[in-house]
Amino acid sequence: MPTPSLAALPIRRLTLHDLAACADLSEDRGWPREEHKWGLLLTAGQGYGIDDPDGGLVTACVVTEYGSWERSALGAIGMVLVAGRHARQGVGRRLMRHVMSLMDTTPLTLYATPFGRPLYEELGFKVTGRSEMLRGYFTPGGLESGVATRPAVAADLPSILRLDEEAFGTDRTPLLTRLPSFADQLRVAEENGRIIGYTAAWPNMDTHVVGPLIARDTETAKALITSLAARTNRPLRTDIDVRHEELLAWARARGLASVAVNAVMTYGITELPGDWRRRFAPLTVAAG
Numbered sequence: 001m002p003t004p005s006l007a008a009l010p011i012r013r014l015t016l017h018d019l020a021a022c023a024d025l026s027e028d029r030g031w032p033r034e035e036h037k038w039g040l041l042l043t044a045g046q047g048y049g050i051d052d053p054d055g056g057l058v059t060a061c062v063v064t065e066y067g068s069w070e071r072s073a074l075g076a077i078g079m080v081l082v083a084g085r086h087a088r089q090g091v092g093r094r095l096m097r098h099v100m101s102l103m104d105t106t107p108l109t110l111y112a113t114p115f116g117r118p119l120y121e122e123l124g125f126k127v128t129g130r131s132e133m134l135r136g137y138f139t140p141g142g143l144e145s146g147v148a149t150r151p152a153v154a155a156d157l158p159s160i161l162r163l164d165e166e167a168f169g170t171d172r173t174p175l176l177t178r179l180p181s182f183a184d185q186l187r188v189a190e191e192n193g194r195i196i197g198y199t200a201a202w203p204n205m206d207t208h209v210v211g212p213l214i215a216r217d218t219e220t221a222k223a224l225i226t227s228l229a230a231r232t233n234r235p236l237r238t239d240i241d242v243r244h245e246e247l248l249a250w251a252r253a254r255g256l257a258s259v260a261v262n263a264v265m266t267y268g269i270t271e272l273p274g275d276w277r278r279r280f281a282p283l284t285v286a287a288g
Helices: 016-028 035-044 090-104 117-122 154-167 218-229 246-254
Strands: 011-014 047-049 057-067 071-080 107-113 127-138 146-149 183-190 194-204 209-213 235-242 258-265 279-281
Touching: 011 090, 016 035, 016 047, 016 057, 016 071, 035 057, 035 071, 035 194, 047 090, 057 090, 071 090, 090 117, 107 117, 117 127, 117 258, 127 246, 146 218, 154 183, 154 194, 154 209, 183 218, 194 218, 209 218, 218 235, 218 246, 235 246, 235 258
Parallel strands: 071 107, 209 235
Antiparallel strands: 011 047, 047 057, 057 071, 107 258, 127 235, 127 258, 146 183, 183 194, 194 209, 209 279, 235 279
């Protein structure tokens, strides 16, 4: 039988059963397999993709929705990938339009590489910010912050969720409640018994990714990163909002080198909700 055209192949929802196919698609495009991250995204969010009649996936993406159970306040689109053999045939555009149609009037956000940005601009997304990816072995030095940090415990969760919603601008409970099992470390910063910041380090291939990173100020963010670095032998990786110039300079001085700069883009809103001054890094750019 003749192979159906890409335009005729149906878009379907992805599940955890598709995890290996999603990782294969990442590898096909020269990305790490990142099965641990794919597992989180396919459970906390909703994946969409097109099956390749010859096996595997033609394309895939994941949408993570935030807000109340009744109404989404924000949708984050990530992991938009097209198999190399099907690139530049409009299939990524078709998948994006499908997802945008499903999300209806819900505002959207995504992190765009220079390669993907033209497509998103064509679809109506606007650049509203930038983030810088850093990677390297952390070297402590100088007079470090005196902010106290400690491992998070179960009783901290309500405070973490409140702090996160203030900084992020909408409720992320379904994602954040998965952090204790997803991350190798989950730590909080405290002052007079009150939580003023939190962060996690989760395993991604040979690195520990630092994120989310929510903190009252830059000194608190520094203390949280330092506390994570002291408890791992892996290089750190994180994506810091470029407006946090002091934290970026500090991280570079301690061994984390710039790897890439990505555009933060939005659709349906002119800027992201919340307080960027306390929002230093995402859990992963794929989840906003």
